[in-house]
Amino acid sequence: MLTPFGKFCRKLRIDRNEILKDMASKLNVTVSYLSAVENGKRSVPAEWETVIFQTYNLDDLQRWELKESIIETEKVIAFSLNETGENNQVLLKALARKSEDISEEQLKKVFDILK
Template identity: 30%
Template sequence: MITRFGKELRKLRLDLGITLNDMAVSIGVSPSLLSSAETGKKTATPSLIEKLAEAYGQVRERKAEFMKLAEETKSEVRIRLSEDNSRANGVALAFARNFDSLTSQQLEQLMAVFNNAKKE
């Protein structure tokens, strides 16, 4: 799942016309680390943002925004959808769409279902 931070980082890189590898080399990190930050597999650290800000004026100008976007990713949950289980995918997507509107009672019911699933 690409995060808002990842989208902004990728957009910056493409706007600059540089490859992921070139950006990684220019800031002294591995391409896999930068790729993981872009794709949302890893949360961007303040250290990574500092390195980006030192190398790229566009990040330096928007450093607070990049920090905020990186912080947001810490509270996100990622679920890898199954290629062969459309029912599970449907449940995961419905849960994500409705998460903010669930009542306390509904959350308790879901927790009971999840706790029972562990026992089975």
């Protein structure tokens, strides 16, 4: 699952006729590390906003889009459902679907159970 930051980077690469390896090289990281950041398995390093802005000569609008993609990505929590059992998958999916509908009282009960 690509994060908003991952989507921004993919579009930037497509627009510049680059592949993941090209961008990873410019960021001085491995392809697997960049991929992990784009997929939300690792956080976006703080310095990347400036590095990407300068390396790719982004205009003000593109810089704003980059910054917004980083902010939105920080709000995302990613789980690898392949690495967990079926019951855990069902639970995580249910929590994700219902997260906005759960009352404070219900959240407290869930937290108490998890303690």
